[in-house]
Amino acid sequence: MSARTARGNRIGLGLIGVVLLAGGGYALARSLGAFGAEQAAAPVYSERAASWIHAQQPWIWITLAALGVIVAVLALRWLLVQLRTERLGRIAMDTDLGNDPDSGSGRTTLPTTALTAAVGQEIDSYPGVRAVKVRVAGQPDHPELRLEVTIEPDADPARIRTRIVGEAITHARTALDTQFLPTQLLLSVSRPSRTVRTYI
Amino acid sequence: MTSSTAPPTVPTVTTSSSPTTAPRPSRLPRGRRTVSAVIVATLLLIVAVVVAWQAILVQTGRELYGVNASAIADRLHLTPWNDTAVTIAAAALMVVGLWLLALAVLPSPRRYLQLREADPVLVTGINRRNLRRALDGAAQRVNGISAAETRLTKSTATTSVTSSLSMTGGLTETAQNAITTRLQQLDPVEPIAVRVQLSGQRRR
Numbered sequence: 001m002s003a004r005t006a007r008g009n010r011i012g013l014g015l016i017g018v019v020l021l022a023g024g025g026y027a028l029a030r031s032l033g034a035f036g037a038e039q040a041a042a043p044v045y046s047e048r049a050a051s052w053i054h055a056q057q058p059w060i061w062i063t064l065a066a067l068g069v070i071v072a073v074l075a076l077r078w079l080l081v082q083l084r085t086e087r088l089g090r091i092a093m094d095t096d097l098g099n100d101p102d103s104g105s106g107r108t109t110l111p112t113t114a115l116t117a118a119v120g121q122e123i124d125s126y127p128g129v130r131a132v133k134v135r136v137a138g139q140p141d142h143p144e145l146r147l148e149v150t151i152e153p154d155a156d157p158a159r160i161r162t163r164i165v166g167e168a169i170t171h172a173r174t175a176l177d178t179q180f181l182p183t184q185l186l187l188s189v190s191r192p193s194r195t196v197r198t199y200i
Numbered sequence: 201m202t203s204s205t206a207p208p209t210v211p212t213v214t215t216s217s218s219p220t221t222a223p224r225p226s227r228l229p230r231g232r233r234t235v236s237a238v239i240v241a242t243l244l245l246i247v248a249v250v251v252a253w254q255a256i257l258v259q260t261g262r263e264l265y266g267v268n269a270s271a272i273a274d275r276l277h278l279t280p281w282n283d284t285a286v287t288i289a290a291a292a293l294m295v296v297g298l299w300l301l302a303l304a305v306l307p308s309p310r311r312y313l314q315l316r317e318a319d320p321v322l323v324t325g326i327n328r329r330n331l332r333r334a335l336d337g338a339a340q341r342v343n344g345i346s347a348a349e350t351r352l353t354k355s356t357a358t359t360s361v362t363s364s365l366s367m368t369g370g371l372t373e374t375a376q377n378a379i380t381t382r383l384q385q386l387d388p389v390e391p392i393a394v395r396v397q398l399s400g401q402r403r404r
Contacts, residue, residue, distance in 0.1 A: 018301060189330045190333075
């Protein structure tokens with residue numbers, strides 16, 4: 001899921017929260033007599049409301065149906081964006097096309113699979129690493145590396161982290177010819193074995 | 201597994217952002233309110249579809265489906281605003297609204313503990329379950345300890361170790377040193393104190 005979806009969730013939940021709070025607050029205030037005893041004793045569905053709805057026909061039903069459809073489409077879209085991921089398929093590149101003065105420089109895109117496979121294979125080869133997941137997120141011209149590394153329970157995490165930073169990430173930066181490659185590293189530890197040890 | 205230091209075989213090209221613009225560093229993922237969003241969006245979808253469908257039925261001169269509209273109208277006509285049921289329903293609506301608003305406004309809980317990194321564009325994190333596993337693993341490597349289980353609070357890791365040795369003198373200190381070393385290797389940004397308890401002896 002992307003950061004955009006997280007922001008959308010906050011906005012959506014906040015809007016629904018405000019609507020429910022406002023509606024519930026009005027009903028509670030009226031119920032407790034904040035608008036006067038007469039208003040509190042009035043029926044929830046008054047004659048006045050009934051005649052107003054009757055007077056608005058047929059537009060009220062058309063409006064209600066249209067509103068229902070619009071809200072349903074928005075709700076469906078809200079549900080579908082939960083499936084959106086931050087995975088980036090291609091990285092935008094500035095390429096130097098060589099010494100030919102007519103060719104100059106150009107902009108092209110590179111599939112991220114080459115980078116993720118190379119970084120994944122390299123980290124996977126480190127002693128103590130059990131599994132690696134690599135993906136590229138962010139924008140095509142501002143890629144970010146996302147690493148999920150599972151290490152053995154008895155592995156030295158400091159040594160593995162040092163190798164990841166000093167070798168794998170450095171190699172990725174070199175390959176992309178950039179000194180800035182924001183990287184998120186999430187460490188996991190595989191389940192320790194419960195075998196009883198022999199001792200001293 | 202064998203060690204390899206061969207660089208990735210990716211074509212040497214330049215990302216569009218390099219080298220002058222420094223993008224913002226990554227951040228550790230936080231809760232994204234997916235479960236709440238899915239529940240609210242599903243309920244909203246159901247309510248909106250039902251409202252639209254019933255409105256279309258009325259507009260086309262058909263009976264409402266599964267709803268006795270006149271009975272509901274009569275009931276609401278006889279129910280005053282100060283009826284207890286209306287008060288309770290309004291209060292419940294307010295509570296749900298406040299809860300959703302709080303969910304949207306308050307920052308979601310952190311899922312990962314940040315580990316110290318020298319490189320400013322690298323952010324490293326470990327979740328609490330995996331930190332517990334790492335500390336359990338460190339304790340279990342100590343000779344004489346047959347099982348270890350760590351409980352984590354915000355600033356303290358308490359590991360209960362079990363031994364099948366009859367003489368356990370110094371075992372707690374050795375386990376404490378092993379766990380402290382593992383914690384130093386991980387190097388969390390917020391310091392965590394280590395406590396070790398010998399919880400019992402297990403016979404082989």
